[in-house]
Amino acid sequence: MTTIKNPLKVYQKPALFHPVLLVGWQTQDVGNVGTGIMNYLQEACQAKEVAEVDPLGFFAFEGAIFKNNLIQIPESKFYECAENNLLLLGSDEPMYEKYNFINTTLNYCRDEYMVSRLFTFNGHPSPVTHHGSRSIFLVFNQLKLGEEFPENEQVEHVSWDGPPAMSTYLLWVAQKKGISGITLWVEVPFYLSSIEDPAAIKSIFSFLNAHLDLRIDLSRLNQKIERQNRLLQELCDTNPEVAEKMQKLDQEEELEENEQVFLSKTVYEYLQSRKQ
Amino acid sequence: MGFVLHKELDLEDPVLVCSWSGIGNIGLVAVDNLQYQVSAQEIGLINPWHFFDPRNAVVKNGFIESLEFPKSKFYYQNLTNKDSVFFVGEEQPGQMGKMHGGGEKAYHMAGLVLEAAEKLGIKKIYTSGACVAAVHHQVKPRVVAVASSEKLLQEVKMIPNVYSMGETSEEGGEGVITGLNGLLLAMAQKRGLETACLMGEIPDWLSRAPFPYPRASQSVMEAFAHVLGIDLDFTFFEKKTEDIDKVIEKLYHKFPEKVKEQYDERKTELQPGPITHEEAEWMKAHLDDFLKNLPKSEGEDDNDDDQKPT
Structure with missing residues (x-):
């Protein structure tokens, strides 16, 4: 080197x-x-x-x-x-x-x-x-x-x-x-x-x-947070499997590895598709 | 970049015995166990951060208590009126997944070891490592020596089970000692110091194995015990050798019969056996496959445990 x-x-x-x-x-x-x-x-x-x-x-x-x-x-x-x-x-x-x-x-x-x-x-x-x-x-x-x-x-x-x-x-x-x-x-x-x-x-x-x-x-950040939360809510409303995994996490239940991969992939693809 | 010696020492005709990690960690295990068995005290170190990245951090309740680097330390003990200094390098700089280091950093590290050695009045240096050879794993490994002078070479050949490279290899007395175990010798010789390298034999097909080869480390330790005029306890090695032997025997039993037959002829011949280069390469190439099927607890590199007898 x-x-x-x-x-x-x-x-x-x-x-x-x-x-x-x-x-x-x-x-x-x-x-x-x-x-x-x-x-x-x-x-x-x-x-x-x-x-x-x-x-x-x-x-x-x-x-x-x-x-x-x-x-x-x-x-x-x-x-x-x-x-x-x-x-x-x-x-x-x-x-x-x-x-x-x-x-x-x-x-x-x-x-x-x-x-x-x-x-x-x-x-x-x-x-x-x-x-x-x-x-x-x-x-x-x-x-x-x-x-x-x-x-x-x-x-x-x-x-x-x-x-x-x-x-x-x-x-x-x-x-x-x-x-x-x-x-x-x-x-x-x-x-x-x-x-x-x-x-x-x-x-x-x-x-x-x-x-x-x-x-x-932090007002611009607040706007970003609001927008992202809104999009994630939309995703939960239209994808019951995502909603179910989120609920598990909120209840502090562990997700299996395949569930984690599913959630990461689905959220990533959805947010990328809705990028401004 | 530097080294630190914790105390001033007035030594009489001291020798330096050193080793770094390498193939089978043969030299490292030998020299580290040697310094431990003779209750050598730590007398210095090479500041590691110029050569290595830290490998562990301990954080307690938010506070960074320590950062751990591979050690590069000097030890000293007076043995039967012979001042003996040991240097143990857990890693070679510039190693990056290879069995040996190299490049600018290796050169600097060797230079620092020699600077410290000269400060301590050392005129003779031994290093240790592996000699990859066409030998059988069930045969006691020999120790192969090269030296800076014919006089020193003859001296070390007087030690039981020590042979010159020329006596054990088809290539005669020619070859390369890679990495720091070799580089240090060359640089030391340039500074007018006497040097020798004692290398424990390891079967060619085991040279890439991810575990140490304590059989050869024991042979090297026996040779150093002669050099230093001391007795050593090898009980620890017997247990370690037994554990590693079990792994190696499992691999050996997976060889096709024809390969096993020809490989076994090495048991009776001191010169390289009739196994062909292609067959040796076949064994090396299939080693990964054999190791894949071993249960996880076997064959793991446990060098840290090897350095200290339990």
């Missing part, structure tokens, strides 16, 4: 001081949570692109991936959100040289912007329906953060023993650099994993609005 010496391309000098870093991963983005949050913020804040990480050395370049007929190129871009003093990083998860990638991005954030806190976001496929609210599971890299962000009805401190997610690795390295970090894992009904779950995105924004005093206008 080629490792390039200085993978960061900086387009302008930092105009923020001590911003909070928000990181949204674009790879295997359950419920489109990472991408959705980044896109929403970039639009709401009229964010400016300020730097990017050269993908060479971090991703395989053996061809071109396409999604929805559009060619995709891996990217890792920084944006400044002056209005809310936020530094945004929207990035594909690197396949190679993960430590080098994390180290480079965090050094840039810490040294150029004096970043001392970061949040990352991930969707977590869950056996819940779109009817209810989306709980958030927290992972953090300093013990004091457990007190600063205590558990409540919506927020839970998670325990885990297994392969680490990219967000966990990022937080672990950040801790060594004196940057406090929190990952928000938001519940996404599993049948919405491959499409956007605006309610999950709203759940994250509600948390950030409360803790960072962001005051992000």
Whole structure:
């Protein structure tokens, strides 16, 4: 694998001081949570692109991936959100040289912007329906953060023993650099994993609005939620099998694997067909 | 990128015995069990994050307690007045599903091991690994040696059950030691250090098996016991060998009769048997099919258990 010496391309000098870093991963983005949050913020804040990480050395370049007929190129871009003093990083998860990638991005954030806190976001496929609210599971890299962000009805401190997610690795390295970090894992009904779950995105924004005093206008998100819920109701009204599976989930009954696959496929195809 | 030595040590003419993961994990199991049996203390490590991705995270009530990486550690023990340092590498950088590592990162890792070795005053290094050979699984594996000098080669050949590559192979004394177990030797020799590699034989058709080959690890450990002038307890190995033997025998009994007959002739010949290259390739190619039909509890790679006797 080629490792390039200085993978960061900086387009302008930092105009923020001590911003909070928000990181949204674009790879295997359950419920489109990472991408959705980044896109929403970039639009709401009229964010400016300020730097990017050269993908060479971090991703395989053996061809071109396409999604929805559009060619995709891996990217890792920084944006400044002056209005809310936020530094945004929207990035594909690197396949190679993960430590080098994390180290480079965090050094840039810490040294150029004096970043001392970061949040990352991930969707977590869950056996819940779109009817209810989306709980958030927290992972953090300093013990004091457990007190600063205590558990409540919506927020839970998670325990885990297994392969680490990219967000966990990022937080672990950040801790060594004196940057406090929190990952928000938001519940996404599993049948919405491959499409956007605006309610999950709203759940994250509600948390950030409360803790960072962001005051992000969520009216567009509310409209999306309303529309999606309406379409899903239509689907339930016209497809009794879907309605039956949703009811089971609402009653916290487990679905068999084939039932889960059926529900995911049917919902995906229906929502894609009704895309605006 | 770096290494950390936890303490300053003033050693007298120390040797380094090291190994990485590889075919049958022969060297890794041997050296890790060796350091454990002699109660060696951990004296240093190579910082893993420049070479490996983390493989496990422990999060308790939201707090990231730890991230676990494959270990690359140094151990030390004074054995019958011989200062002995051990290095155990659970994984080779750049491995990516292959049996051995390579590339820029492997080169850097070897360089760090040698830097640490020089800091400790080491002038002689042994590595260990597998020698893929046309041998029979029921025959005690030999240990095959290559060395940086004729003098050292003759020294190691004095050890029971150790032979030079030239004595055991059709190719004479020629071949390749792949991955870090070989790379380290070459780089060490360039720095003027004495080096030797002791490799336990593994039957060719088992070289891709997803489980360790403790028979050969035991042969290697016996050889190192001679080098270091110590006695070792092999009770742990007897149990492990028994377990793995059961799996291998099941696979062996699936061979067609004609192949089995010709393969069995290897039992009586020290030189490569009459089995043809095509037949050896046939066995390797069918290994996956044989393993598919094994019950799940058998044949699973349990290297972590192998490293510590229970």
